Amino acid sequence: MIRGKTALITGASRGIGRAIALELARQGAQRLLLIARSADALSAVAQEVCQLGAEAVALPLDLTDTVAVNVAVANAWKYHGPIHLLVNCAGVAHQAPFLRSQLPHVQSELETNLVGLYTITRQIARRMAANRQGHIVNVSSLMGKVAAPTMSTYSATKFAIVGFTQALRSELADYNVQVSALLPSLTETDMVRHFQRFRWVQPATPEQVAQALMRGLSRGQREILVGWQSHLAIWGMRLAPSWVERLVKLAAPKSRPLPVSRYRVQTIYR
Numbered sequence: 001m002i003r004g005k006t007a008l009i010t011g012a013s014r015g016i017g018r019a020i021a022l023e024l025a026r027q028g029a030q031r032l033l034l035i036a037r038s039a040d041a042l043s044a045v046a047q048e049v050c051q052l053g054a055e056a057v058a059l060p061l062d063l064t065d066t067v068a069v070n071v072a073v074a075n076a077w078k079y080h081g082p083i084h085l086l087v088n089c090a091g092v093a094h095q096a097p098f099l100r101s102q103l104p105h106v107q108s109e110l111e112t113n114l115v116g117l118y119t120i121t122r123q124i125a126r127r128m129a130a131n132r133q134g135h136i137v138n139v140s141s142l143m144g145k146v147a148a149p150t151m152s153t154y155s156a157t158k159f160a161i162v163g164f165t166q167a168l169r170s171e172l173a174d175y176n177v178q179v180s181a182l183l184p185s186l187t188e189t190d191m192v193r194h195f196q197r198f199r200w201v202q203p204a205t206p207e208q209v210a211q212a213l214m215r216g217l218s219r220g221q222r223e224i225l226v227g228w229q230s231h232l233a234i235w236g237m238r239l240a241p242s243w244v245e246r247l248v249k250l251a252a253p254k255s256r257p258l259p260v261s262r263y264r265v266q267t268i269y270r
């Protein structure tokens, strides 16, 4: 489905986005437009893409800069378009017990994972709709279906992406634009390098996630899961949600409780 086509991948400088870009090149994509903030890392990935026989265009860009995104998409479409596949993979995650969470971290998750994704999708979806052709893949997470302690705000953004994808799928079908969600589970990338790990979860490699995406796209799946543990978790949530919640709590990293005195001080000054 990608042979001879043009794809734009956000978050392409490393991790899952990089693996998806390389897999698309292997599958015969003609041109890949690569977005992330780090220009050096992007050009390294662009070189790898070229070695696989596809054309690569590195577009260093901060997705939270709305004006820059609008200008970049307009230029990319004009000079390298039409774009047939958009993979929204850029994302950030902060792990913290909710009672210790910090607003700047939450804001950065909301700005990148939701507002940034919305901004670039709107610009590209309008053009795909006018062309009556296109496919959008939004990278959510298994945590967009099964939320977990220490990941509450990240999970909130990933649940939102699943809802956003579902609504867009209905709306854009009228314009022959398909919309799918990719829901990786724990994957060995920079994102999780300093995370406290969940017990019993087998990590995937970025390459396994990219291959699962290709299989899912070729089968026309709306929500693409990665690995048997994800399928088990989703079925578990359907059949026995309270058991899955208990299991996830057992698997989650333990957080230190807040000192009791802090609650007392807050109560006195309320």
Ligand SMILES: NC(=O)c1ccc[n+]([C@@H]2O[C@H](COP(=O)([O-])OP(=O)(O)OC[C@H]3O[C@@H](n4cnc5c(N)ncnc54)[C@H](OP(=O)(O)O)[C@@H]3O)[C@@H](O)[C@H]2O)c1
Binding pocket: 010, 011, 012, 013, 014, 015, 016, 017, 035, 036, 037, 038, 039, 041, 061, 062, 063, 064, 088, 089, 090, 091, 092, 093, 112, 116, 139, 140, 141, 142, 183, 184, 185, 186, 187, 188, 189, 190, 191, 192
């Ligand atoms: N790793 C996991 O366990 C896991 C599991 C489920 C879902 N996911 C999702 O998979 C996606 C990729 O994650 P990953 O593990 O590959 O993470 P990663 O290795 O940290 O890569 C994140 C990518 O997003 C880019 N990025 C971040 N903020 C950006 C911004 N403001 N503007 C443009 N680009 C930005 C980064 O590039 P720059 O820093 O150069 O901008 C990088 O290319 C994310 O949406 C994540 O939520 C990951």
